[in-house]
Amino acid sequence: MGYMKQVVTRYAPSPTGLMHIGQVRTALYSYLLAKQNNGKFILRLEDTDRARLVTGSAENIIDTLAWLGLNWDEGPSYQSTRKQIYQEHAQILLKQGKAFEKEGAIWFKMPTAGVTTWQEVIGDKQISIENSLQQDFVMIKSDGFPTYNFAVVIDDNLMGISHVVRGVEFISSTPKHIALYQAFGWELPIFVHLPLILGSDKSKLSKRHGAKPASDFREDGYLPQAILNYMALISWTPPEGKEILTIAEMIKDFSLSAIHINNPIFDVTKLDWMNGEYIRKMSDEELTEKLQQFLTDHPAKEKIGQVVPLIKERIKKLSDFVPLTDFLWEEPEYDLAIFEKIKVAQNNQLEVLKQILETLENLTKPWDAKSFEQQFRQLADKLGVKHADIFQLIRVAVSGQLVTPPLFESIQIIGEAKTVERIRLVIQRYPNFP
């Protein structure tokens, strides 16, 4: 009778900066693997390099993870508080003659005979590296803190980590880890080395590729579900190739063997599309709430709900809401160049505007969509102007923009009086806008 060891995974970043968007994938896969197996997902901060520590980094990582909903079952633990434990383990190896001291540091005597071979989950193959290539390495630095290579093994073992999920860059140092496991007589975990996410020029993903910290995506108005969904798909294909899936579906369908082996390129365009999908999937109430939370200093928060149905299909990120709708509560800025983009009525726009104003003033109040449309169609016919063009001129006169939510609905939010006033002002200043 075999038995299944409990699945325990961890996300173990070092707090040397803000949580990078690429790291979301690593955390997500670890999380999915744990949840799928009713296991445990641990958060561990590897803060052993005191020189590279960045203030606020740990908080940013914890915050981002929580925002994404990648809830950890244990931690966060900080390696800096576990110095004693590493020291004790170093002493064991020292006593066994498997380590030695030099220049205030404790070094591991790396075996240099034979070959280190292990089963790699990604790609389902064995990786072998000649031990003759290896060298002794530092376990405890002269400042008393452990190195990554040492602390990671001690902690992963002590915390019962079953699957070590991390980036490919650690493949090269895996023989060191394995040697350590063997020196202690510990059972090896399963190694899952995730491919590196690259930027558009195929170099390691960095800021100039638009791969900002995950928290920047949050500030840009991306939704956690969309980010998770996009990052999930960047190195994993669910069965049947489904593109949009909930966390629950990811947990259900996730599989290590379906993780890709090659380095993907991060593509914001697809993330944008996906974010738009999630925005459209939300109920109006939900979107309203999200926008109200997101737009902390919005001038007319109570009116957002009214606008949401008009813009839901027009925004891809929460931040898109602002440029699309600010003319509703703030006086627009006009630019003659915008008027010049309206093809028809180019020569006598001012005259047409005056007619529009007159029509508006004669429209029985409260204005209703049907007669509004009827009146202006008639006016367009009378002036020999295309229907679409007269509405576009009204749009620009009212909003200063070529693209807005539906015209009549926008006008209703602005109000009849203010609409008339805006058109009057445009006529007054035409064509010399400030």
Place this chain on the structure above:
RNA sequence: GGCGCGUUCGUCUAGUGGCCUAGGACACUGGGUUUUCAUCCCAGGAAUCGCGGGUUCGACUCCCGCACGCGCUACCA
């Protein structure tokens, strides 16, 4: 340099020897719906499967070599 890993449309990918004259999604182009934009619907272009050798009746799929890319080569992680 050494070692390791990789290579299918612009991008993410499907593909495990015949179902592939290579499928999907994003993006792009054209059309329809629409008073703008978007949404939605339809259509289209887009990969000689990095290159060259094998193996096989047959290779995107297996093997070898090469090229290119990426990673590691720290008292960083």
